[in-house]
Structures are given as C-alpha cells and as structure tokens.
Amino acid sequence: MPFRPVQQEKLSAAVVHQIEQLILRGILRPGERLPAERELAERLNVSRPSLRDAIGNLQEQGLLEARAGAGVFVADVLGSAFAPALVQLFARHDEAVFDYLSFRKDLEGLAAERAARLGSRTDLQVVQTVFDKMEAAHAKRNPEDEAQLDALFHMAIIEASHNVVMLHMMRSMYQLLREGVFYNRQIMFRQRATREVLLDQHRAINTNLQKHDPDGAKQAVETHLNYVETCLRNQIKTDQNEVVARQRLSHEVERH
Incomplete structure (x- = not known):
C-alpha cells in the first residue's frame, strides 16, 4: 500500500x-x-x-x-546568473544593450499587464510608495537616488506580478544595470532627455497600474523603454560622429 x-x-x-x-x-x-x-x-x-x-x-x-x-x-544567489566572461562580453558590445532593452520591454510589459490585473491593493501601494519617493528625489535633483529608485520602481512592478522566476531573473538583470554593464542613466541626459520626461513616463506607468488597466500599463512600459532605446541609439551615433569630427579637425590643423 x-x-x-x-x-x-x-x-x-x-x-x-x-x-x-x-x-x-x-x-x-x-x-x-x-x-x-x-x-x-x-x-x-x-x-x-x-x-x-x-x-x-x-x-x-x-x-x-x-x-x-x-x-x-x-x-548573493543572483551572482551565478551570468558568468563573469559573459558580463564582460555584454559590456563590450552595443548590440547587447539593445537586446537587453528588448528583453526588458517584453518581460516588463507582461509584468505590468499582470500586476494591473492580478496585483493586490498592497502590491500597488508598494509601487505607489516607490513612485512617491521618485518624485521626492526628483525635487532634490540627486542622480544616484533617482537611478536607484528607478530600478526599485520597475522591480516593484515585477514583484506585483507574482511570478518568482521572473522576479529573480529580472533582479539579476537589474544588478547588471546598476553596475553600468548596459548603460547609465546620465547618457540619456546628453541627448536632451529631460528628467521631467522620464518622471512623467514613470507616472504614466503608475497611473495605469493604480487604475488596474492592463493594456494601459503595458503600453506605458513599452513607451518608456522605446524612449530609452532612442536616446541610447542617438548617443551612440553622436559619439561616432564626434570621432569623425575630431579626425577632420586634426587633419585641418595639420594642413595649416
């Protein structure tokens, strides 16, 4: 038996x-x-x-x-998510940045949709609390606090989706973001991306979550990450143009 x-x-x-x-x-x-x-x-x-x-x-x-x-x-159970050699490889190639953003867009869009649909009142209170801190940090103009709260805001959405595999996967991804492997928030400011625009985009995400609007929350996440991608592409192009411009300047100086 x-x-x-x-x-x-x-x-x-x-x-x-x-x-x-x-x-x-x-x-x-x-x-x-x-x-x-x-x-x-x-x-x-x-x-x-x-x-x-x-x-x-x-x-x-x-x-x-x-x-x-x-x-x-x-x-540090997240430390084993990516081998050090792979992390270094990510850091050396721009295409990894855009694959990273594409990955985030897919997963975070899904997470926002789930959070708006399935998140409890307490889950969404956590998101609101983090966003309130973002507004306070924005007023103080502290870039480090803003960057940290940015990551916490997105993680709060992942947590509200109640998928533990997604949670740990995205935590490991955000660890790489904090270490500057993919990009730095300051890069976007060089492309005249204002702090107000970024805050407004996070406000739109939060508003749709608090309204329990799955489609609106997903769209707001995608809009935000598309904007980040555009800023980064523009900065890479600007850096490439600057290299060429410096070569021209050096050549003209040598000619005279």
Whole structure:
C-alpha cells in the first residue's frame, strides 16, 4: 500500500521552509542581514538550537552565509546568473544593450499587464510608495537616488506580478544595470532627455497600474523603454560622429 507513517515536522525544518519562501518570493534579498540569533529565535518562536540547525542547513544549500563578526546574510544567489566572461562580453558590445532593452520591454510589459490585473491593493501601494519617493528625489535633483529608485520602481512592478522566476531573473538583470554593464542613466541626459520626461513616463506607468488597466500599463512600459532605446541609439551615433569630427579637425590643423 502507498502509505507511510505521518511524522511531525522538526521545528528546524519549518524554519528552513519559511526562510526559503522569503528568499524565493524576493522578500529577503541578497546581501540582507538576518536579525541576531536571539531576536530571530523569539520572532519564530523556536529554540536557539533549532534555529542554529536551520541556519546551518540553509548555509549548506548556499542560501545564507555567515560573515565573521557581522552576522548571517542572504547569499548573493543572483551572482551565478551570468558568468563573469559573459558580463564582460555584454559590456563590450552595443548590440547587447539593445537586446537587453528588448528583453526588458517584453518581460516588463507582461509584468505590468499582470500586476494591473492580478496585483493586490498592497502590491500597488508598494509601487505607489516607490513612485512617491521618485518624485521626492526628483525635487532634490540627486542622480544616484533617482537611478536607484528607478530600478526599485520597475522591480516593484515585477514583484506585483507574482511570478518568482521572473522576479529573480529580472533582479539579476537589474544588478547588471546598476553596475553600468548596459548603460547609465546620465547618457540619456546628453541627448536632451529631460528628467521631467522620464518622471512623467514613470507616472504614466503608475497611473495605469493604480487604475488596474492592463493594456494601459503595458503600453506605458513599452513607451518608456522605446524612449530609452532612442536616446541610447542617438548617443551612440553622436559619439561616432564626434570621432569623425575630431579626425577632420586634426587633419585641418595639420594642413595649416
């Protein structure tokens, strides 16, 4: 008969399962520090030996890592998404930038559509909260804060779509964006792309999400990323033209 005795789950196994879920759902993020052992044991209502057993299990899985004198942290599970050689290859070729934007347009358009259709009130409150911070950073004219919040805004939409595979895939992609592998937000400003235009585009995305308009949200994401693509193409052309112009100038100076 296909039956086995029912066994009570160990407390440490229940802790492992809960922390795994928090990492899977993107609530606990790479590099995030867990509370101190005593505090975490109290929050989970388990003994410290049970907690240690669970932490050890998660470390063996590569999901957590202990740092001497600092505590226990969520491991950088995103770091293995792309091999270093591939990351360097991306950075050396412009076509990777546009493939990246095309990939984002497809996935983020789908995510925005899903978020508008399936996102809860709380999900959309997260998006609204991040956008409110974007408006505040815009008023202070802090480029670093604006760039960080830009990424957080798009990630909040991915999170609201409730697809954990898409969530971790896009998190790894945004890590490369933050490291400047694909492009830098400042590049767009050289093409007279105003900060106001970018903020307005994010406002349109947020407005359609808050209205639960799937088609409008998807279109707003596509409009924004098409604009980014145009700015980057224009800048590449401008840089190429500048090389030619400098060659002409050098030649004319040498002739006289």
